[in-house]
Amino acid sequence: MSVLLRIPTPLRKFTGGKPEIAAEGASVREVLDNVEAVHPGMREKILEPAGGVRRFINVFVNGEDIRHSQGLDTRLEPGDELTIVPAIAGGGGELESEHGRGRG
């Protein structure tokens, strides 16, 4: 069962720069597990150690946020599109040194 997974720029280092990859799985969780096997390190960027989706990341299936359906257990159909959207803060400003923090 093949679905399409869209990768946001910050995670493309795990996919060799590819903006989208095909993946197998009947649920979001299965897809992320299968992707981890091929692109190790990516899952932990999306999921908390306890297993839930990180609070600053949203996963959408066909444009709908999985938090409003069955979360990681949301069922997938062949051809479904998964989009991962992380929070980005950037406004095109500069590094704010006194915050010791990078900004977009």
Next chain:
Amino acid sequence: MSVKDDWQRKLRSEISEVAPEAVADALQSGKGVTVVDVREGEEYRQGRIPGALHLPRGFLEIEAPSKLGDRKGRIIAYCAGGVRSLFAAEALRKLGYTNVESMAGGFGRWKANGHPIAEPEPAPRRSEADGAKGPSAEWVARLQKEVPAISPVEARKVLEASNGSALLLDVRESDELREGRIPGAVHLPRGFLELKVEAMLPDRGLKLIAYSTDGTRSLFAVDTLRRMGYANAVTLAGGYTAWAKAGLPTEVPEGLTARERERYMRHITMDEVGEAGQLRLKKARVLCIGAGGLGSPSAYYLAAAGVGTLGIIDFDVVDRTNLQRQILHSDDRIGMKKTESARRTLEALNPDIRIVTHDERLSSANIDAIVSGYEIIVDGCDNFPTRYLVNDACVKHGKPNVHGSIYRFDGQVTVFWPGKGPCYRCLYPEPPPPEMAPSCAEAGVLGVLPGIIGSLEAMEAIKIVLERGDLLVGRLLIYDALEARFRELKLRRDPNCAYCAPGRVFPGYTDYNQFCGV
């Protein structure tokens, strides 16, 4: 038969009128003729006779001696249709200019007959009392003795007790009203006084209180009014300036000026905007958070579109590394406060709007005071603590928060409108930990990207003002520049949102740096 008609007929018999062709010949011959444009500034800006000197009728008696040379030289006055220039010619004669003519048919006929039209010169800052020199100063001094004056406070009392028998008459040019006027005043610019007052105010028994900026032009206006039979006309001492200084009520009138109508022509042409929409923009108050990559295009387009009050908050200074994307700023402004640089750019683009700068760092201590002055917040900031702070303030105050953010080649745009859709916390309940939030300085950003996302933010803000179209409320638009693709994702309110859940009491601001782990 009106006083005006009699007066006009008398002037026609005394003042020689010349056809536009004769004026064109005189200009070409180079034989020392001064052509004087006595129209209002608003009319003058639409074009003038090449080489004409602009001396608006209202300022004529005051400025002529300092602007015109030889009193024996040939002077030809013109207006739009050839009547005001007759009255202007008469005033010049009284100042001792002996060779004054009026152009028949005015600028209208000049244009219709195919004569060349020149660009106007930039308007000088005109002043009333300070402008009067020589014979003008003497004339002003004489009128100050002859013309009855009333103080602003006294005038207010008279008006309140008058039951309609007293009336304020604003004799300034149409342009000048934009800065403010006295509520209830009738506007009749000095240049049109002789022509229109009898039709506008047929009751000659009215107590007319005429005012100009500082009470000098109105001396001449009242002198004219009294000559026309308005025996109770008086001048407001110190003019509008004194009235406002005394703390008496003023207002900024509604409506667009001719200049604004011209500037926003391509907006007004569209039914979806029209004059009513443009007026909404003029009255709108929009705050741009940040004058950086996103704030630059947002503020630039909002200023161009005619948003009447545009706030800019930023505490940073311009750095050379900004300039690859922050188009409000320029190389010669490196080291300048971004707010100041933004003000200069935006005022140069559109001098008809008000730019308000807040040169400070946004914090939970100042955000309530700042945000309360605006109706729409356009978030173009560059860090998570401020994102959450802006969100929480918008939830607290129920204000739409137009959100844009960027990273390398990715952009996100949406409108968080408390009560109508999700807020930022519904979408991202928590910020990423610092180690997972790569910096722009490390990651880079393609300069055009904030241009696109910031422009989308400006568009959404304008749609909110106009109440037109479908807003990005509950929709996240993501843009991938490398793929050249826009995608839309559906956002929903989180029924348990810590800030915007229905019925939730605002929990107060938090420590945003700690919340974001910075």
